[in-house]
Amino acid sequence: MKRNILWTLAAVLFCGLAVTLLTQCKKEKKPDVKTMYYVSVSPDVLSVSDVEINYLDENGAKKKEILTDTSWRKPMTTKTLPFTGGVWAKITPKSSIPEGNYQLSIRTVAGYNATLPNGSNAHDALGNDIVTTAQNAEQVAAWCTQSPTAAITIGEDGLAQPATVDFGGNDDVNIIFWYECSFVCWLFDLDPDEICVK
Numbered sequence: 001m002k003r004n005i006l007w008t009l010a011a012v013l014f015c016g017l018a019v020t021l022l023t024q025c026k027k028e029k030k031p032d033v034k035t036m037y038y039v040s041v042s043p044d045v046l047s048v049s050d051v052e053i054n055y056l057d058e059n060g061a062k063k064k065e066i067l068t069d070t071s072w073r074k075p076m077t078t079k080t081l082p083f084t085g086g087v088w089a090k091i092t093p094k095s096s097i098p099e100g101n102y103q104l105s106i107r108t109v110a111g112y113n114a115t116l117p118n119g120s121n122a123h124d125a126l127g128n129d130i131v132t133t134a135q136n137a138e139q140v141a142a143w144c145t146q147s148p149t150a151a152i153t154i155g156e157d158g159l160a161q162p163a164t165v166d167f168g169g170n171d172d173v174n175i176i177f178w179y180e181c182s183f184v185c186w187l188f189d190l191d192p193d194e195i196c197v198k
Helices: 002-026 043-048 139-143 180-188
Strands: 032-041 049-056 063-068 071-078 083-093 102-115 121-134 148-155 160-162
Touching: 002 083, 032 043, 032 049, 032 083, 032 121, 032 148, 043 049, 043 102, 049 071, 071 083, 071 121, 083 102, 083 139, 102 139, 102 148, 102 180, 121 139, 121 160, 121 180
Parallel strands: none
Antiparallel strands: 032 071, 032 102, 049 063, 049 083, 083 148, 102 121, 148 160
16 A cells, blocks of 8 residues: 555656656747947037937836937847837937037937847847937927937847837837848947848
8 A cells, every 4th residue: 555655656746747847848948139229419419418318228127328429329138028128318408509500410229139049030220310400599409309219129029119118208209210231230240241131
């Protein structure tokens, strides 16, 4: 009798161990996702305004940094999917802007490069470019309100689509376009000859 109980107990433990091992093996590997935010402005933008970069970090928390140069990059890595990321430059005109000929431009980009569970890569970048010429403080202020938001949601499959992120002051309706493959390669320092389809 004791022997039957021991054999039954051993069989149950063996089955439990086998089920645990099989479920561990069957768990799908998550994509390895690198994201990148990029903001660039013309030198005139920094001379007539203050620029505060608002973005979502790899945990989804809102962060801010002051733009002190004409370009800014924020690389991050996440394994938590789906992931929504976004970046917006809050542009505030300076209090005193003399009349002049200001070339104002901003490029706001959210991009990603993912290694999918099957070993293939998915990558893309989307964003906005806003360009104008301004001659006075009123025109500069009008341009500052058009600062675009770039936001992206990366699904559990590692593929992305445009998203909306509210930073409190940004415009939800923006003209968004997908950047060409060569720009994505430049953004992530990838070889376009290996990545881009010709």
